[in-house]
Amino acid sequence: MRRLNLALAERSYPILISGGLLSRADLILPFLRTARVALVSNTTVAPLYLDVLAQALEKVGVGVTPIILPDGEAHKNWASLNLIYDALLENRFDRSTTIVALGGGVIGDLAGFAAATYQRGVPFIQIPTTLLSQVDSSVGGKTGINHPRGKNMVGAFWQPRLVLADTDTLKTLLDRELSAGLAEVIKYGLIRDLPFLDWLEANMESLLARDGELLGHAIERSCANKAEVVAADEYETAAAGGRALLNLGHTFGHAIETGMGYGEWLHGEAVAAGTMMAVELSRRLGWLSAADVERVRTLLVRAGLPVKGADLGAERYLELMSHDKKVVAGSLRLVLLKALGDAVTYADAPREEIVAAIESCCRG
Ligand code: NAD
Numbered sequence: 001m002r003r004l005n006l007a008l009a010e011r012s013y014p015i016l017i018s019g020g021l022l023s024r025a026d027l028i029l030p031f032l033r034t035a036r037v038a039l040v041s042n043t044t045v046a047p048l049y050l051d052v053l054a055q056a057l058e059k060v061g062v063g064v065t066p067i068i069l070p071d072g073e074a075h076k077n078w079a080s081l082n083l084i085y086d087a088l089l090e091n092r093f094d095r096s097t098t099i100v101a102l103g104g105g106v107i108g109d110l111a112g113f114a115a116a117t118y119q120r121g122v123p124f125i126q127i128p129t130t131l132l133s134q135v136d137s138s139v140g141g142k143t144g145i146n147h148p149r150g151k152n153m154v155g156a157f158w159q160p161r162l163v164l165a166d167t168d169t170l171k172t173l174l175d176r177e178l179s180a181g182l183a184e185v186i187k188y189g190l191i192r193d194l195p196f197l198d199w200l201e202a203n204m205e206s207l208l209a210r211d212g213e214l215l216g217h218a219i220e221r222s223c224a225n226k227a228e229v230v231a232a233d234e235y236e237t238a239a240a241g242g243r244a245l246l247n248l249g250h251t252f253g254h255a256i257e258t259g260m261g262y263g264e265w266l267h268g269e270a271v272a273a274g275t276m277m278a279v280e281l282s283r284r285l286g287w288l289s290a291a292d293v294e295r296v297r298t299l300l301v302r303a304g305l306p307v308k309g310a311d312l313g314a315e316r317y318l319e320l321m322s323h324d325k326k327v328v329a330g331s332l333r334l335v336l337l338k339a340l341g342d343a344v345t346y347a348d349a350p351r352e353e354i355v356a357a358i359e360s361c362c363r364g
């Protein structure tokens, strides 16, 4: 088993990565305060994986109350959150209840926000089942829901007690979802880990073929990068750089997700097209070469990801991007690349260059 630690003093937690973890209730038991959990999942994941996890927990004496939500990014909203609160109250769960998220990033973000807010906060465990959630969303404690006007606009920081990434679950993931997860994996190489970018270039086809050993390595290396960044800047308050760097491509990508309607583009797909915009803008600012831009484009295409943005029009992108959480006092801070493997936050990109980068990535 691969084992990492997110170091946050008394709120530190382990990230365990391996096949076969869903049936390892012994790994979960030490993190429970009572012998009862609320297990949040959705209509796609529950039929595949709820039984094996619930049976393992029940075998060690833990009662499981399933809360099954509708599937999809379009349901990452108040209505789903209320379904969780309703079930918790109906079943008289108290402040010692642990909420367990079994699913992708949508379930993790929703269940985490419910855990952060139910009775002012209850313990929380992440069991991510998509590549994207195993490399990114289950780690670091960002939780929340979408607002019609902006992605992830309502939420809270609430760290899990444990992250259990069972790599066997990736076998049932749709190819398109596997690719979406690779967008966030490539992100770590681009922002801070050039040797990992080289490794991804050398192994992309084997990752797409779901080689378990290589996927395990990619998840471990991604989580190690994320854990280091989060440990240094948990609440994304660093004046420069810090946790904000994990949002490479996200400001443009969130505009695509919101502008097109949640669920139309997968989050990882929008991040991939947004990454091309950030990379193109970095070239326009003189930081990256044309060859660097092509290198990124080639890798994203090999990963099965879109590199052309949604045709919303630059003005609509800018309007949507003005709601970004990295806007400080009206000034938009973008994550850009000084070089491949070296990201910065930058608030001084000229408007016309941002527009040109968006337009060039939406053509062709
Ligand atoms: P998702 O949760 O919608 O899952 C993708 C699809 O795969 C869904 O239909 C889901 O039901 C299905 N699925 C899940 N596991 C499966 C499995 N093992 N086999 C078959 N199908 C399975 O999407 P996602 O890509 O996991 O996560 C995207 C979400 O994560 C977005 O809302 C994004 O904003 C959020 N996110 C959050 C953070 C964070 O730090 N909290 C970071 C990145 C992304």
Ligand code: GLY
Residues within 6 Å of the ligand: 136, 137, 139, 140, 142, 243, 246, 247
């Ligand atoms: N996915 C960005 C973050 O966790 O900060």
